[in-house]
Amino acid sequence: MKEQGTARNMSRRSFMALTAIAGVQTAVFGLSGCAPKGSSTESGTGFKPGTYTGTGEGKFGTVVVETTFSEEGITNIALTDHEETERVSDRAIEEVPAAIIEYQSLDVDTVTGATLTSAAIIAGVTDCVKQAGSAKGLANTYEPAALSTEVVDVEADFVIAGAGAAGMAAAVAAASNGASKVVVLEKGSNIGGNALVSGGYLEYVHAPANLRVPMTPELTNQLEADLSNELVAQIDPKYVDKIKEDYAAYLASGDTTLFDSEELMALQESLQYGPEGYEGSLSFAQCVSAYDAFLDENGFKWKPCIGIVGYPWPHWSAPDDGVCGQGYFNFFDKQIEENDYPVEVLLNTPVTELLKEGDRVVGFKAVAEDGTTYNVRGSHGALLATGGFSGNPDMLREYNTMWPWDDKTPLPTTNVYGHHGDGIKLALEEGAAVDLMDSLMMFPFADVKNGADETTVGSDVDCLLVNANGERFVDETVDRYTMTAALMEQPDEILFLISDKDTSRIEGDKSYYGRSIQRLLDQGQLYQADTLEDLATQMGADPATFKATVERYNEIARSGEDPDFGRMIFTSDSPIENPPFYASPRTWAAHITEGGVVTDDISQVVREDGTPIEGLYAAGEVTVGMSGVSSMALGYAVGEGVFSAA
Numbered sequence: 001m002k003e004q005g006t007a008r009n010m011s012r013r014s015f016m017a018l019t020a021i022a023g024v025q026t027a028v029f030g031l032s033g034c035a036p037k038g039s040s041t042e043s044g045t046g047f048k049p050g051t052y053t054g055t056g057e058g059k060f061g062t063v064v065v066e067t068t069f070s071e072e073g074i075t076n077i078a079l080t081d082h083e084e085t086e087r088v089s090d091r092a093i094e095e096v097p098a099a100i101i102e103y104q105s106l107d108v109d110t111v112t113g114a115t116l117t118s119a120a121i122i123a124g125v126t127d128c129v130k131q132a133g134s135a136k137g138l139a140n141t142y143e144p145a146a147l148s149t150e151v152v153d154v155e156a157d158f159v160i161a162g163a164g165a166a167g168m169a170a171a172v173a174a175a176s177n178g179a180s181k182v183v184v185l186e187k188g189s190n191i192g193g194n195a196l197v198s199g200g201y202l203e204y205v206h207a208p209a210n211l212r213v214p215m216t217p218e219l220t221n222q223l224e225a226d227l228s229n230e231l232v233a234q235i236d237p238k239y240v241d242k243i244k245e246d247y248a249a250y251l252a253s254g255d256t257t258l259f260d261s262e263e264l265m266a267l268q269e270s271l272q273y274g275p276e277g278y279e280g281s282l283s284f285a286q287c288v289s290a291y292d293a294f295l296d297e298n299g300f301k302w303k304p305c306i307g308i309v310g311y312p313w314p315h316w317s318a319p320d321d322g323v324c325g326q327g328y329f330n331f332f333d334k335q336i337e338e339n340d341y342p343v344e345v346l347l348n349t350p351v352t353e354l355l356k357e358g359d360r361v362v363g364f365k366a367v368a369e370d371g372t373t374y375n376v377r378g379s380h381g382a383l384l385a386t387g388g389f390s391g392n393p394d395m396l397r398e399y400n401t402m403w404p405w406d407d408k409t410p411l412p413t414t415n416v417y418g419h420h421g422d423g424i425k426l427a428l429e430e431g432a433a434v435d436l437m438d439s440l441m442m443f444p445f446a447d448v449k450n451g452a453d454e455t456t457v458g459s460d461v462d463c464l465l466v467n468a469n470g471e472r473f474v475d476e477t478v479d480r481y482t483m484t485a486a487l488m489e490q491p492d493e494i495l496f497l498i499s500d501k502d503t504s505r506i507e508g509d510k511s512y513y514g515r516s517i518q519r520l521l522d523q524g525q526l527y528q529a530d531t532l533e534d535l536a537t538q539m540g541a542d543p544a545t546f547k548a549t550v551e552r553y554n555e556i557a558r559s560g561e562d563p564d565f566g567r568m569i570f571t572s573d574s575p576i577e578n579p580p581f582y583a584s585p586r587t588w589a590a591h592i593t594e595g596g597v598v599t600d601d602i603s604q605v606v607r608e609d610g611t612p613i614e615g616l617y618a619a620g621e622v623t624v625g626m627s628g629v630s631s632m633a634l635g636y637a638v639g640e641g642v643f644s645a646a
Contacts, residue, residue, distance in 0.1 A: 442588045604616060
């Protein structure tokens with residue numbers, strides 16, 4: 001087997017810093033030579049005709065570029081191998097090669113939101129140019145276009161800032177409920193936001209039996225422990241009694257699949273975040289269930305339910321179409337096209353200010369990348385769906401009271417481009433109330449190289465986690481806050497997610513998230529071995545220590561009782577015993593900001609004094625306590641509510 005690199009004996013800070021610097025340098029300057037299909041000589045003034053292969057480093061590894069030359073210049077550019085994220089990278093893959101060919105120049109614009117992919121393409125072509133002759137042979141006719149001064153006024157029924165989960169769901173809901181024109185303004189180059197690159201998981205409380213997991217003894221024990229938790233006494237008895245009645249009926253029915261309900265979902269969330277918020281959690285659970293029903297009614301296809309890191313109750317499902325959250329946006333595209341919904345999305349057009357008439361918000365001003373100013377007015381209101389601020393280190397540091405950072409701590413993020421708190425800032429300028437701004441959920445399974453979560457291999461709930469010494473250090477099913485705090489206390493602040501043949505979730509040569517296993521191995525983002533000792537060596541851990549850890553964990557998993565860390569949920573697949581074995585190195589990264597603007601019962605943003613800012617709505621992570629794919633449910637509810645009441 002090819003020798004793999006190791007993350008051992010390197011601090012997290014050094015590892016993140018070095019890989020970030022290396023990635024940028026390679027993308028912009030690093031030109032690794034590859035053998036051309038045609039022969040290469042220095043021509044001085046032109047090029048040796050042929051097709052040459054070059055590489056650059058994108059966000060998810062090497063991008064392979066084939067560039068074809070005539071004597072006069074570049075005639076064709078093709079990406080032959082890459083794993084850049086679909087939709088996120090699409091515009092860069094389409095436009096950057098086209099611009100290089102049109103202008104015969106390497107000095108072309110990168111694509112907003114796909115900068116690393118753009119830079120990788122330019123680096124690969126630069127590599128090919130060096131092989132074919134010299135960059136001096138290029139015409140270099142590129143000149144940035146002068147920015148437009150045009151101002152365009154647009155009238156719509158509803159205008160939305162942000163084309164992520166909440167924004168696109170709101171757009172489809174508004175259109176399906178009678179809106180004659182919906183305009184979505186998006187600062188990035190694609191729709192999808194964070195939901196596009198997340199695991200894509202949404203609570204599916206009423207999943208059909210064929211998608212539910214069995215109600216195992218371990219799950220039964222967890223449910224009974226939840227119902228007997230001392231915090232339950234702080235929740236209105238009528239809700240708890242409803243769960244108990246439903247559970248009794250479930251037992252009497254003979255059903256052997258997972259027991260679930262909106263009330264149980266709210267209870268489990270309240271045990272994690274505080275029982276005082278039960279009614280709000282229940283309202284949210286009901287909203288998610290209604291949205292699930294909408295998806296079902298429109299032919300949406302789901303994967304089997306599982307648990308996910310920090311939320312182990314296995315009622316989480318994802319689209320059966322595509323990888324990660326891509327299936328949701330394929331669904332939105334299909335809904336808009338098949339129903340001829342009047343939804344217009346303006347990409348690369350960030351909102352810069354609110355439009356007002358008196359005290360009422362009537363729309364947004366946005367400036368496109370070509371300089372065109374759009375004043376978009378919505379007769380039924382304007383919706384902020386711009387996400388949180390997990391991608392803004394300055395804001396994270398400003399509001400943080402939770403995590404032990406200093407000003408020099410690198411703050412990688414799982415977020416895609418654009419999550420900088422823009423909508424929150426706009427609302428604050430109007431005197432909006434905000435809350436929980438210091439509450440930041442970290443993701444403890446982030447890639448040590450780029451902060452992404454899509455490169456994880458293995459089940460992120462039915463797993464074994466060890467530190468850099470090969471020792472178990474936490475209950476693998478605890479919430480993300482607890483897990484991250486434990487991770488920060490470990491050597492190098494790195495963990496390894498350990499899996500085997502049964503729990504790796506590898507399908508063919510791809511991971512669950514659609515990543516090439518061989519590419520992950522080659523890039524040191526995954527380790528594989530037929531023995532635990534060999535795996536430990538690759539990890540940089542002591543083989544004897546690691547083997548003893550796995551053996552102890554297997555003993556606990558088989559018994560279903562964990563005296564070491566108190567884990568309660570195991571499955572028949574939990575023991576790590578069937579080779580090949582895998583270790584996925586992970587660290588923490590900024591993931592979700594729980595803080596945001598405060599809204600009323602109809603999702604209007606409210607001021608510090610509790611009065612609504614008329615016409616200004618908010619949904620998704622821009623609001624308090626909302627995040628992730630579940631944002632779609634509230635986005636849909638806002639779009640439906642505004643127009644069903646009209």
